[in-house]
Amino acid sequence: MSERTQNRSQKSERRLAAQLAAQKAAEAKRRRQAWAGGLAGIAVVAVLITVFVIVGQGKDDSTDQAASTPSAGASAGASAATSASAAPAGAGAPLPAGADPALNTQPKVEAGKGELSKLVVTPLIKGTGPAVKKGQTITTNYVGVFYADGKEFDSSWSRGEPASFPIGVGQVIPGWDQGLVGVTVGSRVQLDIPAELAYGNDASSGRPTGPLRFVVDVLGAQ
Template sequence: MSERVQNRSAGQSPGTKAERRLAAQLAAKKAAEARRRRQSILGAGVAVLAVALLVGGIVWKSRGDDVKPASPAASASPTAPAEPTAPPAPQLPADIDPALKTKPTVEAGKGELKKLTVTTLVKGKGPAVKAGQQITTNYVGVFYKDAKEFDSSWNSGQPATFPIGVGQVIPGWDQGLVGVPVGSRVQLDIPAELAYGNDASGGRPAGPLRFVVDVLAAQ
């Protein structure tokens, strides 16, 4: 009896050991189940991520395959008017005078201008301009009396191309430039009646005018 009491007082009874062993087994079992749940959740997350990446890659590739570089014609609005086709660049004479490569200085005229006067400043070696041709020119336009400039193709850096001798320009140009050899620089002194008249309304230069014109090409 005293030995049994001593074992109980020491907490080492067979019943107590069995309970501890059972509790330890249950704890180990719960820990194992918790590890399995964590592994299962982690594995499911990795699988979902892999599927998402795969689907995303397929969608991205599909969209990339559909994107094509747009051609200029396709990018234009179908209702937009077509751009006018620019005429081909004129073939300038190979032996054009070097003076025609720089803008001329134009001085004022003297006295009263009563008729169209054409003065050759540089004589070209090309064929003579014919009525109905498209001519390409550089020009400077000033008021005859004070040489104040009102227009110049040199300011835009782009020669002007237009038909000559068919009423598309002022009469002083139509009459003064037909017959001029290509490659020439001529001075046109034009009375008001062969230019824009004496009425300055509408922003047009009024009165007698002086132009220095370089005939670069005719075709």
């Protein structure tokens, strides 16, 4: 074999070896990519399973917590004497122990009759709890209407939660301060309030004017 022929043969062998090496490298790369893809898929599945487990546990925890937590509408002003197993009132607060179940139902409030010149407190349901004292924070459900025509202007029932506030210390209208001190917890009372003990007669104030009528359920006092 001549030297030239030998050189050509060696070059052919080197090219063939290079091609074989390239093919092997390409196959190895494909295998690595396939493994990487498989591992990535496994990792995604593992992450999804973990997320589902965590979400499921969160739902279970939320359900357990909701079952053991008092109604979110119950105010911090509810009486300590309120029974934990009492039926929930219609506007989101538990009734006091031994309270009349009628307090679960929103009262129908009608217009007053005649001229109203002084505060009139009319018991509708007599509660068996302690009497409200000046300075206590009371929890109530209430409906407020205009005395003259019975048109409703405010209601805790429509908001789905009771209202709590200090009583007898000027934090509410005088008709409430004067009319609710001494009322027993668990009571429903009707307050007919002349304008001077309510919001007055100034229509520009944006508040209900003239004589007003409220029906108030006293759910707690502390």
